Every structure is written in C-alpha cells, then in structure tokens.
Amino acid sequence: MTWTDCKAGGHNGSRAALFLAAACSLVAAPLPIARSQPPAAPAVAPPATADNINREFLSPELDPEEWLAKFEIESREVFAARREILAAVGLAPGSRIADVGSGTGLYLAPFSAAVGPSGRVFAVDISPRLVDFIENRIHKEGLDNVVAVRSTTISTTLAPGSVTHAFVCDAYHHFDRYPEMLASIHAALVPGGRLVVVDFDRIPGVSREWLLTHVRAGKDSVRGEIEAAGFVFLEEVPVAAFRENYLLRFRKPGPGAAATQP
Numbered sequence: 001m002t003w004t005d006c007k008a009g010g011h012n013g014s015r016a017a018l019f020l021a022a023a024c025s026l027v028a029a030p031l032p033i034a035r036s037q038p039p040a041a042p043a044v045a046p047p048a049t050a051d052n053i054n055r056e057f058l059s060p061e062l063d064p065e066e067w068l069a070k071f072e073i074e075s076r077e078v079f080a081a082r083r084e085i086l087a088a089v090g091l092a093p094g095s096r097i098a099d100v101g102s103g104t105g106l107y108l109a110p111f112s113a114a115v116g117p118s119g120r121v122f123a124v125d126i127s128p129r130l131v132d133f134i135e136n137r138i139h140k141e142g143l144d145n146v147v148a149v150r151s152t153t154i155s156t157t158l159a160p161g162s163v164t165h166a167f168v169c170d171a172y173h174h175f176d177r178y179p180e181m182l183a184s185i186h187a188a189l190v191p192g193g194r195l196v197v198v199d200f201d202r203i204p205g206v207s208r209e210w211l212l213t214h215v216r217a218g219k220d221s222v223r224g225e226i227e228a229a230g231f232v233f234l235e236e237v238p239v240a241a242f243r244e245n246y247l248l249r250f251r252k253p254g255p256g257a258a259a260t261q262p
Contacts (some may be wrong), residue, residue: 026186053176053214054153057127064133067106078169078198079106081241086110086164088247089196090235091168096120096163098149098188100181101171105134111167112143121146122163124156126174152182158188165189170245171196172222173215182229191254195231197222211244219246226250 023256056062076079086107091097091114099107102123113120123134123146154177166185176180185195200211202218217225219236227233231250234258237245 010185024119053174054126054256057125057130057174060125062129064104064129067130070131071104072106077239077242077245081239081245082107082110084239084241085169085198085247088115088239088249089121089165090100090194091115094118097120097165097167098156098158100124100136100166100168100185100187101126101174102148103171104221105137107167107169108134108143108146108256109135109141115144115145119145120163122149122156123147123157124149124151124159125152128154132178153177156181156185156188157186160187161190163188163190164193165260166188166193166195168196170200172197172199173217178225179229182226182231186230186252190253191252193252193254195226195233195250196247197226197250197254198245200244201246207244219248223248231254 009133070076072079078085089097089226090113091111093114093116095115097111097115099105099111099121100107101179102125105123108121108123115121121143123131123138125131125134125148128150130147131150137143138146138148149157166189168185172178189195198217199222200220201207202211202215204212207215223233226248227250230253234249234251237247237249
C-alpha cells in the first residue's frame with residue numbers, strides 16, 4: 001500500500017474505506033531512524049553479595065592456619081604497615097578497643113601492649129573457627145587484657161559505651177548489613193570515641209579484577225556510609241606502604257573520650 005492509494009480511497013464511505021483509513025495511519029506514521037550505538041563497556045562481575053561474602057568464614061570446615069598464612073605475611077599491605085597503622089589508631093594506656101573483624105588476631109599483641117594492664121582489647125569476629133583460634137592465641141601469648149567476642153552480621157555484640165576505639169581493618173567490605181553493624185559500633189563507642197577504618201579502595205578501571213569483584217564500595221562511598229551512621233569524619237591518614245588500601249579516621253560526636261588521643 002502506498003500513500004497515493006490512501007488518498008484515493010479516502011473519499012469512499014464504505015467499510016472498506018474505513019479499514020483503508022486505519023491502515024493508512026500506519027503507513028503515514030514516521031519510522032524510527034536507526035542509529036548506531038557505541039560498543040558496550042566490558043562487563044565486570046558484581047561485587048560479592050550478602051549471600052556469599054561471609055560464607056567461607058562461617059564454615060565449620062575453615063582452617064585458621066590457612067588464613068594465618070594469608071593474613072600475616074609481608075606482601076599484605078596491612079601487615080607490612082602495621083606499625084604505621086598502630087600509630088594512626090592512637091591508643092594510650094587505659095584505652096578500650098574493639099578489633100572488629102579481627103580475623104587471626106594480627107593486631108592483638110600490639111593493641112594489648114599499647115593499652116596496658118588497665119586497658120582492654122575485644123577481638124570481635126563473625127567466624128566461630130577464628131574466634132576459637134583467637135582464644136587459643138590469647139592463651140598462648142599471655143594476652144591477659146584481650147577477650148574474644150563472637151559477633152553477628154548485624155552486631156558486634158558489645159555492650160553500649162564499652163570501648164573508646166573501634167578498628168575495622170580489611171573487614172568493612174564484609175559488612176553485608178553495614179547500616180546495622182555501623183549502628184552497633186556507634187553504640188559500643190563512648191561519646192567522643194574513635195573509629196578507624198582500613199580497607200581496599202575500589203576504583204573501576206584502575207583496581208585489579210579481584211578487588212572489583214570482591215569489594216562492594218570505594219573509599220568515598222564508605223566515608224559517606226559511615227558519616228550517615230552518625231560519625232564525624234576527621235581525616236585520611238597517608239600510609240607509605242599502601243597501594244590498594246586507605247585509612248580513614250572518624251569520631252563519635254560527644255565530649256572527648258578517656259584515654260583517646262587526637
């Protein structure tokens with residue numbers, strides 16, 4: 001059918017003419033212009049989800065010695081930079097710190113020494129097998145001011161106002177329920193208490209593929225989430241050994257906490 005046919009049939013009042021008019025409306029409608037589309041960017045697998053990011057650590061088959069070999073090695077940035085990180089946390093005798101996501105307990109001995117006999121270190125982890133490992137480590141190393149604590153996906157299980165510092169090292173990206181966990185950390189801190197977060201910086205187009213698929217959010221997003229939870233951002237502390245990690249310091253609003261350094 002052509003537009004000429006439509007004009008010719010438009011003067012006929014029969015049913016056929018009415019049908020022809022309806023068909024003509026389709027002929028007359030402009031056709032969309034095909035446009036070339038830019039090539040799609042290479043797909044990157046989404047970050048690990050709440051369903052699987054902690055599955056391995058919750059397994060009763062987890063081997064702590066295997067993770068000890070992975071966590072406490074010089075090629076890991078947070079191990080190589082442990083002295084700088086300890087200084088940035090700002091502990092003093094009498095401080096009470098929650099090491100949230102303590103893992104194999106890399107920082108327990110230096111934290112224990114820094115807070116002294118009058119202080120306390122809470123080694124908090126979601127993994128039953130790692131909590132057992134930490135308890136054995138506490139006993140073997142004579143860390144009398146350290147206590148192992150089993151957490152959940154939404155809570156540190158610490159008492160309100162029980163700590164002056166909270167430390168989250170390479171564990172924030174494992175907070176699959178981060179709003180609830182941040183609320184729990186906020187509650188556990190005394191007013192004026194400090195939160196120190198060390199994690200991988202997820203930068204699309206720069207970070208290696210493992211990091212992009214494993215870590216949920218980049219540094220700016222993490223800072224925004226923590227500020228939204230009621231914390232005040234203080235600073236990013238440069239760490240010479242860091243290539244993929246960052247260190248952020250926050251404060252819970254309120255008067256200065258006892259045994260807390262600026």
